[in-house]
Amino acid sequence: MLKLGVIGTGWITKQFVAAARATNAFELTAVYSRHEESAQSFIDQTAPATAYTKMDDFLGSDVDVVYIASPNSLHASQALAALDADKHVIVEKPLVATAMEFEKLDEALRKKPQLYLFEAARHVYEHNFQVVNDFTHRQQIDGATLTYMKYSSKYDAFLAGKLPNVFNPEFAGGALMDLGIYLVYDAVAWFGVPDNAVYLPHFLKSGVDGDGVARLDYGDFSVTLITGKTTNSSLPSEIYSGRQTLTMDNAAELETIKLDDQVLSTEKLANPMEAEAAYFAKAITGQDRNAFDKAWQLAKEVHQVMSILRTSANLDF
Numbered sequence: 001m002l003k004l005g006v007i008g009t010g011w012i013t014k015q016f017v018a019a020a021r022a023t024n025a026f027e028l029t030a031v032y033s034r035h036e037e038s039a040q041s042f043i044d045q046t047a048p049a050t051a052y053t054k055m056d057d058f059l060g061s062d063v064d065v066v067y068i069a070s071p072n073s074l075h076a077s078q079a080l081a082a083l084d085a086d087k088h089v090i091v092e093k094p095l096v097a098t099a100m101e102f103e104k105l106d107e108a109l110r111k112k113p114q115l116y117l118f119e120a121a122r123h124v125y126e127h128n129f130q131v132v133n134d135f136t137h138r139q140q141i142d143g144a145t146l147t148y149m150k151y152s153s154k155y156d157a158f159l160a161g162k163l164p165n166v167f168n169p170e171f172a173g174g175a176l177m178d179l180g181i182y183l184v185y186d187a188v189a190w191f192g193v194p195d196n197a198v199y200l201p202h203f204l205k206s207g208v209d210g211d212g213v214a215r216l217d218y219g220d221f222s223v224t225l226i227t228g229k230t231t232n233s234s235l236p237s238e239i240y241s242g243r244q245t246l247t248m249d250n251a252a253e254l255e256t257i258k259l260d261d262q263v264l265s266t267e268k269l270a271n272p273m274e275a276e277a278a279y280f281a282k283a284i285t286g287q288d289r290n291a292f293d294k295a296w297q298l299a300k301e302v303h304q305v306m307s308i309l310r311t312s313a314n315l316d317f
């Protein structure tokens, strides 16, 4: 059983802990929060564990794996500290806010090859992601339009004059970093690293992108990504192959995959984080270097593209 410690006590951490426990491979043993009451309340709502408010004490405990779901700009430094303390790490998307941060993590992992670090890009581990992957690697591709736009639960607060972390440039917030990264994962996994990429954002007054469109150029075809946190879109996503079109109801929540009128696959997940939790547990427990290398190589390519997109839009964190 892997001893799991968590950083950040929001709803997503609760969902991950539930997914991790459902694999029967993890037990929650440590919870870090800046506030004792938040850590204790998290424990009361999830599973028995020790509460920590000092990071050194938390990282000095006997946890095997640290899951990080703090604001984006803290991910890399907290992951580096966890690796330094000889822990495996699972970091919420986006793993990093800059290319330099990715370099530092890559270097730290090279020095400790016994440790694994995964970016929790949850949909990549779902069955339907693989269904699309099989299609794109079998068929000629002529283009794609991928959409993920959701009205943020924090946007009303932003409109009322508050500055939630997800809309704050200091915490590396914004649509591309929060939801756009799912689409970048899609594009890189399904079509590879593009020759060129540009991002045209619409900036909010805080300085982050509220929504935007990215164009990824693959030479023979191009892929359009549409993302945003200030409106809801129910547009399906599409991949074009000659006369045929593969359709997804949502490019990041892949419930139904259709090829023209034929349903190829449909699945409704009670907890969409279970597939990733199972993958991470298997890789760590089995010391499966190939499973780690595959995920890390994909993360590396995704963050190369993320960096190009940010640079093209002068989105520097």
Ligand SMILES: NC(=O)c1ccc[n+]([C@@H]2O[C@H](COP(=O)([O-])OP(=O)(O)OC[C@H]3O[C@@H](n4cnc5c(N)ncnc54)[C@H](OP(=O)(O)O)[C@@H]3O)[C@@H](O)[C@H]2O)c1
Pocket (backbone or CB within 6 Å): 007, 008, 009, 010, 011, 012, 032, 033, 034, 035, 038, 039, 069, 070, 071, 072, 074, 092, 093, 094, 120, 122, 165, 166, 178
């Ligand atoms: N995979 C998914 O489906 C999914 C869904 C939602 C979010 N996420 C990712 O999860 C991460 C957290 O998202 P969130 O919306 O929960 O973020 P958040 O509410 O801004 O912060 C998450 C946690 O970090 C701690 N925190 C908040 N502000 C902080 C600060 N100024 N300094 C240090 N710690 C701070 C808080 O824990 P304490 O008060 O206990 O310290 C809080 O519970 C993000 O990276 C996001 O992209 C992923």
